Amino acid sequence: MLETVNIGKRYGKVWILKNINLKIQRGEILALLGGNGSGKTSLLNQFAKTSKASEGEIILDGRNTRESFAGKIGMVPHSSFLYFSLSIRENLDFYVSLFGVNKEVKERRINELSEIFEFFHYLDTPLRHLSEGLIKRVSIVRSIIHDPEIILMDEPFVSLDRKFADMLVSIIKKGFSFDCLERLPKERFFIFSTHFLERALEISSKIGVLNKGKLVALDEVGVLENNEIIKFVNG
Amino acid sequence: MSKNFKLYISVILAVARKDLRMELRNKEMIPLMLIFALVVSLIFGFLDLSFGNIGERNMDLYSGVFWISILFASILGFSRSAMIEKEAGGLVQFLSIPVDSSAVFFGKLIPNVLFLFSIQLSVYFFIIVFFRAPVSERYILLILTSSISIIGIAAVGTFFSTLSAKTNLREIFLPILMFPILIPLIIASIKSTSLLFNNKGWEEVIDWVKLIMVYDLVSITLASILFEKLLDE
Amino acid sequence: MNLLFVSAVIICLFVLIFVIKFEKGLSRWLGISALISLSWALYSIIFIAKLDRFQSVPQKIFYIHVPSAWISFVAFFLVFIFSLKYLYTSRSRDDLLANSFAEVGVFFNTLVLITGPIWAKPIWGVWWTWDARLTTSLILWLLYVAYLMLRSYIDDFERRARLSAILGIFSFLNVPIVHYSVLWWRTLHPAPVVIRSGGMSDLPMSMHIALWSSCFSVVVLFIYLVRKRYKIGKFINLKEF
Numbered sequence: 001m002l003e004t005v006n007i008g009k010r011y012g013k014v015w016i017l018k019n020i021n022l023k024i025q026r027g028e029i030l031a032l033l034g035g036n037g038s039g040k041t042s043l044l045n046q047f048a049k050t051s052k053a054s055e056g057e058i059i060l061d062g063r064n065t066r067e068s069f070a071g072k073i074g075m076v077p078h079s080s081f082l083y084f085s086l087s088i089r090e091n092l093d094f095y096v097s098l099f100g101v102n103k104e105v106k107e108r109r110i111n112e113l114s115e116i117f118e119f120f121h122y123l124d125t126p127l128r129h130l131s132e133g134l135i136k137r138v139s140i141v142r143s144i145i146h147d148p149e150i151i152l153m154d155e156p157f158v159s160l161d162r163k164f165a166d167m168l169v170s171i172i173k174k175g176f177s178f179d180c181l182e183r184l185p186k187e188r189f190f191i192f193s194t195h196f197l198e199r200a201l202e203i204s205s206k207i208g209v210l211n212k213g214k215l216v217a218l219d220e221v222g223v224l225e226n227n228e229i230i231k232f233v234n235g
Numbered sequence: 236m237s238k239n240f241k242l243y244i245s246v247i248l249a250v251a252r253k254d255l256r257m258e259l260r261n262k263e264m265i266p267l268m269l270i271f272a273l274v275v276s277l278i279f280g281f282l283d284l285s286f287g288n289i290g291e292r293n294m295d296l297y298s299g300v301f302w303i304s305i306l307f308a309s310i311l312g313f314s315r316s317a318m319i320e321k322e323a324g325g326l327v328q329f330l331s332i333p334v335d336s337s338a339v340f341f342g343k344l345i346p347n348v349l350f351l352f353s354i355q356l357s358v359y360f361f362i363i364v365f366f367r368a369p370v371s372e373r374y375i376l377l378i379l380t381s382s383i384s385i386i387g388i389a390a391v392g393t394f395f396s397t398l399s400a401k402t403n404l405r406e407i408f409l410p411i412l413m414f415p416i417l418i419p420l421i422i423a424s425i426k427s428t429s430l431l432f433n434n435k436g437w438e439e440v441i442d443w444v445k446l447i448m449v450y451d452l453v454s455i456t457l458a459s460i461l462f463e464k465l466l467d468e
Numbered sequence: 469m470n471l472l473f474v475s476a477v478i479i480c481l482f483v484l485i486f487v488i489k490f491e492k493g494l495s496r497w498l499g500i501s502a503l504i505s506l507s508w509a510l511y512s513i514i515f516i517a518k519l520d521r522f523q524s525v526p527q528k529i530f531y532i533h534v535p536s537a538w539i540s541f542v543a544f545f546l547v548f549i550f551s552l553k554y555l556y557t558s559r560s561r562d563d564l565l566a567n568s569f570a571e572v573g574v575f576f577n578t579l580v581l582i583t584g585p586i587w588a589k590p591i592w593g594v595w596w597t598w599d600a601r602l603t604t605s606l607i608l609w610l611l612y613v614a615y616l617m618l619r620s621y622i623d624d625f626e627r628r629a630r631l632s633a634i635l636g637i638f639s640f641l642n643v644p645i646v647h648y649s650v651l652w653w654r655t656l657h658p659a660p661v662v663i664r665s666g667g668m669s670d671l672p673m674s675m676h677i678a679l680w681s682s683c684f685s686v687v688v689l690f691i692y693l694v695r696k697r698y699k700i701g702k703f704i705n706l707k708e709f
Contacts, residue, residue: 011624011626012623012624012625045468048331049330049331050327050328050330050331050468051327051468052467052468052626054626066330069331070331070332070333070334071331071332071333072331073331075328075331077324079324080324081323081324081327081328082323083253083257083319083323084323085257085260085261086253086256086257086260090253090256094249094250094252094253097245097246097249098246098249098329098332098334099332099333100238100241100242100245100333126260394638398631398634398635401627401631402618402621402622402627402631408617408618408621411613411614411617412614412618412635414610415607415610415611415613415614415639416611416614416638416639416642418607418610418646418649419642419645419646419648419649419650422649422650422653423649426653442652443652446645446648446649446652449645450645453641453642453645457637457638457641458638461634461637461638464555464630464633464634465631465634467630468627
């Protein structure tokens with residue numbers, strides 16, 4: 001189980017996250033909703049361990065040290081953390097080699113995933129020549145290519161066109177089960193943030209709504225009334 | 236234990252390879268550093284000439300030219316390297332890797348040492364050409380000695396360029412951070428290369444070289460330990 | 469000389485009145501002791517300490533110069549300690565203390581760099597000699613300034629504290645190396661009259677009195693200033709957070 005206990009984060013005087021308490025089980029999909037500046041990205045950064053909490057802690061299976069999370073996280077950030085002068089293959093190669101993935105496995109994964117996400121033919125093109133949507137897909141592949149337990153995505157549907165957005169939805173629903181990845185869907189945690197309410201309802205098993213850094217609603221999909229969510233998401 | 240160590244080494248190599256590959260592709264840093272070093276050497280060449288070739292009588296001048304070129308070129312180079320990482324948001328993502336962040340430090344250190352090493356060879360070349368300095372086997376010793384210093388400059392440069400990339404002001408700030416820390420290294424390096432340029436014996440130089448080695452050791456150890464704290468956000 | 473002393477005492481008295489009126493508790497006692505010990509130190513420097521045979525009056529600067537140099541070094545060491553402590557505890561108090569030590573330390577260090585040339589000019593004829601100890605002081609000053617400048621350029625509290633702590637640690641561990649490199653490079657400073665391998669020797673008693681009184685008053689002043697700076701810092705933090 002992955003849980004946050006009273007997470008708070010502040011910059012100077014401003015608390016961008018406060019009193020965040022939530023639990024998520026393996027196999028569950030949590031959607032974070034909220035307007036701009038509500039703290040969705042900050043909370044995802046807490047899960048990704050790329051930001052240190054000002055108070056509170058995140059606990060994975062009973063452990064809260066950075067070491068216990070190391071290597072288990074894959075994240076699609078809002079703006080891609082990729083090197084634009086390198087090709088797709090070089091970017092993925094580099095990232096995967098940070099996690100000690102075996103060479104054949106790495107090749108297999110790059111090939112399979114680039115086929116599925118339809119950028120196989122661009123593998124050796126430098127990123128700076130590629131479109132935003134394609135870069136987003138590369139970013140998505142990068143987040144799962146080392147087969148992490150915790151997958152985080154910050155507004156993944158932005159810059160994806162209809163076709164790939166639908167594809168992403170079905171991939172998420174199938175729990176990222178690919179031939180080249182060993183982990184079973186029920187072993188993974190998946191947390192994502194989005195503006196698109198319909199997508200959230202479509203995919204996730206749990207929804208959390210953030211407003212000004214506070215968690216104002218958290219429940220199984222279906223329990224929360226749609227209009228309640230809309231009220232929080234818009235205001 | 237051995238598996239972790241192998242992973243540690245492979246991360247170092249992956250980061251080093253990535254940085255080298257990027258520089259070879261972009262060709263930004265090295266030409267910039269090279270031109271800068273050339274200009275500095277040229278200016279000192281004019282000075283030397285207008286003072287009636289004082290370099291020939293007192294070869295300490297060569298030492299000064301050498302280290303000024305290297306130091307200022309390295310400031311340029313390091314600022315650039317940190318900027319690249321910052322643009323790719325790369326620094327934070329190294330926090331979730333399964334090895335200690337010091338691997339990233341070493342991975343970035345290696346290419347920086349190599350870049351500075353090639354720049355230093357060029358500066359020696361400029362000195363020989365512009366100052367008509369006599370060439371001899373001395374230069375092997377010179378290169379050896381200055382290479383040891385360069386490791387220290389690269390260590391401090393890599394570390395502090397990463398630090399300054401985390402503040403709002405980048406290139407502007409790096410000299411203020413780096414130079415006071417580098418002063419003992421600069422003193423020892425200038426001294427040792429001066430002695431070698433002036434054909435003094437190795438016994439005189441060795442003390443300074445020992446100091447440089449201590450400096451290198453301390454900086455590298457400190458930098459690798461503190462690097463993780465640097466990446467925290 | 470007398471005029472100098474009397475005017476200094478009058479200034480001290482004025483400041484004493486302010487201190488008694490506005491300070492409370494420990495600060496008041498510290499402020500009062502600082503002023504009293506400063507006055508006594510001045511008295512002993514001017515009237516008790518014997519005139520040095522060779523250097524005459526300018527030598528008296530030594531009584532301000534040396535304790536300031538010592539305390540600025542100690543202050544930097546404290547910056548180091550509290551930087552380490554902050555990285556371990558992440559408590560804003562430790563960072564604030566480190567900052568306070570740095571600010572007061574740089575003040576005394578500046579004093580060293582001002583009194584040094586004032587001493588040097590009549591003795592050696594030039595304002596600056598690349599003397600080992602003075603050069604090391606200058607480098608220390610640069611390290612201090614880099615630390616303080618770094619702090620001024622970062623707005624976010626946590627980042628500022630963390631990065632300056634890192635710089636503080638790195639800078640301090642550099643100091644021994646600075647010391648040796650500069651020492652080997654230059655050795656012009658008058659052989660340390662106070663601390664030699666044999667221990668305190670050679671100085672007549674009167675000079676000892678002046679030196680240690682000055683030292684004591686510098687330490688008290690230092691503590692007073694650091695506490696003041698710390699309190700101001702806490703107040704600012706409270707307003708911002």
